[in-house]
Amino acid sequence: MSxxxxxxxxxGVALLGIGALVLLSRVMTVAPIREDVLPFGSGWxxxxxxxxxxxxxxxPMTLVFLAFDVEMLFMYPWAVVVAQMGAEAxxxxxxxxxxxxxxxxxxxxxxxxxxx
Numbered sequence: 001m002s003x004x005x006x007x008x009x010x011x012g013v014a015l016l017g018i019g020a021l022v023l024l025s026r027v028m029t030v031a032p033i034r035e036d037v038l039p040f041g042s043g044w045x046x047x048x049x050x051x052x053x054x055x056x057x058x059x060p061m062t063l064v065f066l067a068f069d070v071e072m073l074f075m076y077p078w079a080v081v082v083a084q085m086g087a088e089a090x091x092x093x094x095x096x097x098x099x100x101x102x103x104x105x106x107x108x109x110x111x112x113x114x115x116x
Contacts (some may be wrong), residue, residue: 060112
């Protein structure tokens with residue numbers, strides 16, 4: 001028998017098995033409870049769709065949050081090795097904090113901290 005026929009038989013059996021499993025899944029599935037498929041809303045009824053758009057004023061605030069989040073991710077390992085590295089590590093941290101401060105000043109100028 002040709003190797004192509006053998007490969008075709010194996011693929012055919014695999015596709016039939018997959019099709020049988022999908023059909024069995026559709027037949028045996030129980031309808032989900034409404035509360036189980038809704039997005040989590042802390043017990044409150046949702047006011048808008050989960051994929052609703054946010055106002056653009058939230059995006060600069062999100063960038064500021066991410067900047068401070070990355071700062072904390074960088075400061076934890078830095079605090080462990082600052083005593084070993086000495087002044088070089090302190091200068092490096094102040095440069096990093098200066099870059100973050102420039103980002104905060106930019107966000108402030110853009111009005112990211114105004115809520116009205």
